Amino acid sequence: MATPHFDAAIVGAGAAGLLCAALAGQRGRRVLLIDHAPKVAEKIRISGGGRCNFTNRDIDPRAPERHYVGHNPRFARSALSRYTPQDFIRLVQRHGIGFHEKHKGQLFCDEGSERIITMLLDECADGRVERWQPCAVDSVAFSGPNVQPASASSHQDHGYLLQTTRGAVTASRLVIATGGLSIPKIGASDFGYRLARQFGLPLVAQRPGLVPLTFQGEDWAPWAPLAGVALPVRVQVAGPGGSAKGRMAFDEDLLFTHRGLSGPAILQISSYWHGGEPLIIHLAPGVDLRAGLVAAKRQSRKHIANILAQWLPTRLADAWASRRADWQRPVNEAGDKALGQLAEQLARWQITPSGSEGYKKAEVTLGGVDTRALSQQSMEATGQSGLHFIGEVVDVTGWLGGYNFQWAWASAAACALAL
Structure with a gap:
């Protein structure tokens, strides 16, 4: 049986991975979304006391990076400026999800975080995204010197070979949206950091953030x-x-x-x-x-x-x-x-x-993939064609109050457009 091939394989079905998969699929790309956990988006599910503080309308449009921490918070400016809280709010409204502002621009769902998860899954379905879950990625290999355009028909000898618990798969582009180390009981993993090291990308030391x-x-x-x-x-x-x-x-x-x-x-x-x-x-x-x-x-x-x-x-x-x-x-x-x-x-x-209190109580992980090794326009590794990192795995951490979800949405959108 031939190894299935996709234009993009996205590892991690959290906030960033789900939106990136949906947007890329809706733009005509054949997308595979992989996650090792039995449930999608557990961090969305538990966030905001179960009501999901999905963004913050007070992000400064002139300097959105001021709400973020990292070795170079300005890296986030491009993505945050191109996919704003208003963009995600429009998506939420299109799905008829009620929301309210609780404090300092923080927006919460009226009916609970499950509505956001359902919305993202529906968006993935609209993009015909294929989802393997639960499915662990055992190894990743780069099988060619260049990544061809995703629309090309002769690129299957190039790209990434993934060995997973559901078998082998190849993809022209690989997106890592595996998050950080915070809240291990819901499936936090260091997979993204290990993969970055495998391909020679520098890392900023990780530590718990937004933590007692x-x-x-x-x-x-x-x-x-x-x-x-x-x-x-x-x-x-x-x-x-x-x-x-x-x-x-x-x-x-x-x-x-x-x-x-x-x-x-x-x-x-x-x-x-x-x-x-x-x-x-x-x-x-x-x-x-x-x-x-x-x-x-x-x-x-x-x-x-x-x-x-x-x-x-x-x-x-x-x-x-x-x-x-x-x-x-x-x-x-x-x-x-x-x-x-x-x-x-x-x-x-x-x-x-x-x-x-450490990662067991931390809402986010500080540090991660060094932004100096990524393109702020596409989130692609500058020294490794077709490899992208989005969301919490990157050294961009937002303040409490919906800013980290907005980074997930914005980095996902920037990557999806590049795919």
């Missing part, structure tokens, strides 16, 4: 009982000498856990944090704490903890006031110096994480 941070020992003992307490904060990573000047800051909610800190503020800053660096957290952003405490001293006999409870959750106010004896008294009996130090510490709480 952890603390150990006595540093965390006073705060562990606050698990479940949440509040809005401003958070930054401290630079040399403890300064946060010029550093990225996020104004989001923080959540205390038994092991450390979580919530959107911490997930956001985790992508900018490296081991050993302290965080600087303003526990009452927008409040002039010094002025507030001085005013309370003139007007009130309440204990300091009760005054702090105007701006902080009560449990946190109590825990903070208990740290020093001169904060455990009525505010009108407190010294100006003690109140000033209290205000300063609340506005610049400096604490150093010991690590993170």
Whole structure:
């Protein structure tokens, strides 16, 4: 029996792989979509609490890369500018999927993430995409020096030979959309990184991103009982000498856990944090704490903890006031110096994480295929004809709030047009 041949084989049936397959198929390419997991798009299914935060309408059209992290975030600009949130919104609307904006431009499905998965599968069906799943790729070999145009009829001796658990297959072009290492319980794999190394592409070191941070020992003992307490904060990573000047800051909610800190503020800053660096957290952003405490001293006999409870959750106010004896008294009996130090510490709480919750809790993987080895127009490897990388496997990581899905859609579209 002859080995089946496709214009493009796409490995990975997540967000990027599904859209790339659909768009390429609808443009007349014969496409095979392969995934080792029994279910497609598990990351879409669990995202946004099951409602899929599928994009963010606030992406800056003049500089979309500012919402992204990597060695060269500007690499993402071309794809993000050509396939925008509005493009994906139109696709969602065409399928009659209701959605709503929850926070800061974040768009969620009204009825659940399964609607997005069904939409993408329907789009693949419209493009006559063939899907092998579950199917693992055991090996990949490049079988020729050049990749001919996908419409040519004499190119089957060139391209890629894949040995899979469903047999061998050849393809003129190979697209890797296998994602990263985050959330291994839903099938995360290092396949994309291994394949990049096989073909000599450089990699940026991988680490968990959008992940809760952890603390150990006595540093965390006073705060562990606050698990479940949440509040809005401003958070930054401290630079040399403890300064946060010029550093990225996020104004989001923080959540205390038994092991450390979580919530959107911490997930956001985790992508900018490296081991050993302290965080600087303003526990009452927008409040002039010094002025507030001085005013309370003139007007009130309440204990300091009760005054702090105007701006902080009560449990946190109590825990903070208990740290020093001169904060455990009525505010009108407190010294100006003690109140000033209290205000300063609340506005610049400096604490150093010991690590993170790792890939099991990380929403994304930072690092990946080095963008210097890829074309920003087509996502094709510059030194390896016909080999493309899209989505999370590339060293482009978005902020929390739909930005990573938008990168998946945009990189998929850029690749599909090139196929």
